[in-house]
Amino acid sequence: MSNSPNSTFSLNDLGGLFRRVRRQSELLCEPLIAEDYVVQTMPDVSPPKWHLAHVSWFFETFILIPFHPGYRRFNRQFHDLFNSYYQGVGTPFPRPRRGLLSRPSVVEVYRYRKHVDRFVEELIAGLDRQPDCERIQQLLILGLNHEQQHQELLMTDIKHIFAQNPLFPCYCEQRHCDKQALNVDLEWIKITGGEVNQGYDGDVFHFDNESPRHKVLLNDFFLANRLITNAEYLDFVRDGGYQNPLLWLSDGWAILQKESWNAPLYWQELDGEWRVMTLSGLQTLEFDEPVCHISYYEADAYANWAGKRLPTESEWEHAANQGSIARGNFLESGLFHPRPALSGQGLMQMFGDVWEWTQSPYSAYPGYRIPEGAVGEYNGKFMCNQMVLRGGSCATPESHIRKSYRNFFYPHNRWQFMGLRLAADA
Missing domain, CATH: 1.20.120 (Four Helix Bundle (Hemerythrin (Met), subunit A))
Structure with a gap:
């Protein structure tokens, strides 16, 4: 079973x-x-x-x-x-x-x-x-x-x-993943668009917000083969990304100033060295790991700085449907932390490690109807002012995720395992 x-x-x-x-x-x-x-x-x-x-x-x-x-x-x-x-x-x-x-x-x-x-x-x-x-x-x-x-x-x-505890408690001992290859080059995978299907396609459980299945028209586009790393995001930090209002959405710039953001959540610079809080306590920042715990505003600002953009959720799902996808780093791995991209071809890290911000607002698919009764409050009433994320994270149970799964959070949220993958127009 x-x-x-x-x-x-x-x-x-x-x-x-x-x-x-x-x-x-x-x-x-x-x-x-x-x-x-x-x-x-x-x-x-x-x-x-x-x-x-x-x-x-x-x-x-x-x-x-x-x-x-x-x-x-x-x-x-x-x-x-x-x-x-x-x-x-x-x-x-x-x-x-x-x-x-x-x-x-x-x-x-x-x-x-x-x-x-x-x-x-x-x-x-x-x-x-x-x-x-x-x-x-x-x-x-x-x-x-x-x-x-x-x-x-x-x-x-x-x-x-x-x-929040200055003792930086340790939930679990640090487990080192098998780093088969480090510093995997960022490459661009061209995805052919056209009229494509989006939404759940099957006969077993799915959440109501994943349907109805419908047609979407996409232009050709490029998608990065892997997630953005801590090293790449650190370049953005060191280049004054958090001090340049021209990179930021207005609401993002306002909350950056209000909350004094200068790096992703859980990053700390101590004696010239960057460290990060993990579920194994405070650790040295690993440059080849995916950047994590960033808001939509930070992901969007980074994309602007890099001269690229975030994918739409339709693009992400269409790309995920292209061939086989390697097994990801989920809750069951016991790492409870994103791991570096491993050697491979095509799209990597599409599932697990970090939820990937898309530029798509969380809204109903065409023909969606809120289910009757109290359970109808599960998803439908939140379809406003939030952004869609895809792919699951290192804290997501592996059996829980699907290609059509839509997660959603407010654009200022950072405490979830959230990261980014870049896209570009073809």
Whole structure:
């Protein structure tokens, strides 16, 4: 059986898949101590124990309460406390105040997870006798994909939490990847355009924002064979890229000045040497690794400085559909950090390592309709003022990503594993 929540499988396999995904979330938290679970360092970051509780809330709210007649809530107050943004089912506790919650304890959150798990597994065991079997199965798969998204958020939030600590805590020991080739030359791959298809094409799970599949007209274009490296981005920094307003979008220049940006998030210059905070603590900046933790504004400014541009999401997806793509560096590698490009031909690093900013605003595809019910709040209501990223990162579960997968964040966000690949007109 596949470990992917996106695969076709029998009902007999669903219980095992549910247990594996749920266990993965808890394994990611094993290096933490109790105090780590409670910290919230900015509104975009949630305390680790909130993540663990919220994904359980999702199964409870959308599956157990509607479809399990014998289910009893663990704690009725959790209904609003661990609601993220679903206004249709309650009043969510304010996101910026999640770090103020010393209670429930970490122990109680784990008890809540076990409570939910027991009833979900009970429901799965009798799923073939349920009149709503197909709908429940769809919601279970959505819930598992939702939990995988929070597994990535767990890693990015833990990194931000540790980075605010002057002790620079170490989440895991540094693991050195196999560097088969360093300093891979940046080359340009010409991609033929025309009328192409965009969007999900298959018969298993995908998020609603990946469809409907539709036609897009593209000109020929060039796409860089690999991601931009720390060394290349450092050239931009040293050339005064953060001091030149002509390279920046107006909103980007405003936030640069407000936040005093002078380098990517987690970079520090100490005694003339650049270092970077990682999940293995503070490390020397490796020049051949992909630049990471940059906003859309920084990616766009770099592209302007380099005399190029960012790809559109249509271009990125069309390029990703050209032939086979090498396996990427995902959560399962245990590196939790981008790795250098390895020797190879054609497009490299298309999946894993860092999410790639595109120049495309996050909006609905032609013919898109928001799903009915509260789960319709999952994606559709965020289709405004955000930008699309593609490809996954070193914190993304490998079974979670697809060529049609659309991630989206506000252009000023930097705490996710975000980088860039250049494009150019042909």
